[in-house]
Amino acid sequence: MPHGAGGGSDAYPSAWSVQTWVPGDTAHSGAHATSVSLAHDLAILILALRSVDPGGRVFDGHGRGGDLADHDEWVTQCLVRSRHLIDVGRATALWSTLRELPVSGPDVMSHRDLTPFNLLVDERGGETRLSGVLDGGGFGPADRALDLVAAWHVFDAPARQVLRDEVGAGEIEWRRGAAWAFQQAIGLGWYYEESNPEMSALGLSTLRRILADPELSSLV
Template sequence: MSGGQTHPDTHTVDESLVRRLVAGQFPRWSGRSVERVASGGTVNAMYRLGEDMVVRLPLSRGGADDVPREWEWLPRLTPHLPTSVPEVLGEGRPAEGYPWPWSVYRWLPGRTPEAGALRAPAALARDLAGFVAAMRGLVLPGAPRAYRGGPVALLDAGTRAAIEELRDIPEEGVDCDAAAAVWEETLRVPDWDGAPVWLHADLMPGNLLVDADGGRLHAVIDFGCLGVGDPACDLFPAWNLLPAEAREVFREALGVDDATWIRGRGRALSQALLALPSYRDANPAMAHNARYVIGEVLRAVRG
């Protein structure tokens, strides 16, 4: 995800830095306009470069580690996917006091979808399922392990700590006992025992672009977490974006079994529980989505 500086090791970036980096390494683009792209993310900053390109710069070392992964894998994934994805136009190197690799991509038009305000949720659900299915169907050698792609038990300590932290923030109104019960159910179902599948692994609303007219999926961005792992990891849109009816369309289109669905629900809940205490003051957009996910998961469980 791209945008605001909330990590402790963030590096300051601005339009002047972007102009110097572009002029020094891609002089053919140095005369283009540079404009910050507003975003609620936390890992990258983005600057529009002219009309048809965007510069993306990691704000922390963790984000910088994802850049070579995108450079290597995006060109190999692109021919196999049903939606537009970022096209790498330039591989930037550390310079001008900026310490990490950075990228120039082709600009992808579209808008970020908003949970609760989708124009065609069932159609979007089918589009998302098509993308996830295409990722799962990839057969490419040398695949890395996906971020978040391992066993659910790896999330246990952090999830429990987040639930206890939220008990001490009563103004958030989270039913922590219900959240704990959902998490316990998640831990009881079997782990994925099939071959690891290809994952985007960060299908948050901010990493999706829909067209302005019908709200259909136009592009998926930010592949820094990609790799292979548990297919439950790419079920996040069922709870962070889609309403209940479209959620079932998404599940049916993918043919998700009960155990994988429960793991996906638990993973989405865990991510939201961890995000809410961290971002409730620092990043209102991410905190808002975390509240939405928690509410949707608990309503789904209550039936």
């Protein structure tokens, strides 16, 4: 929670704020893959974010959360650069199908970047629990499937199913969530391969989960 905010100055031109400290460690794409407790907490979070009234607002057209096909040029570039990292043939075929999925409902309020690096977790009673969420400045209306990227970034299939069931995501919504995770992950593996190996590993882990998923594989 913010304690205060300030405007820019000659020394620091951007706005700034003083925030409370939230204990916890950032989540990891491999360390919590089977955590049902964390899947439960993330489902509660996503539903809580969606419960906020958008006030008639819709997606603003910036970044993710609108039309999947708007990202074709970027995804194509990333696929070319990822030939040494993933099965690009399968990935291309899957994206060609996912990008055509229809919207699954009206825009809802969304964090818009629910990656492991923005999730704080701690261990309580032998379970991994969500303790905080970072980088909420993009909170706003977007595709209701967008925050479901967390399922693919963090969890293996059984825990993903827990999150899906508790959020109540239907078939199209769930697949669009996978599409947004794909769009996000395809740019991480190659781009950060040398400069940020941990970020690169997140992208490749997410892509492997998507490409190995039986439901998604059946689409191509």
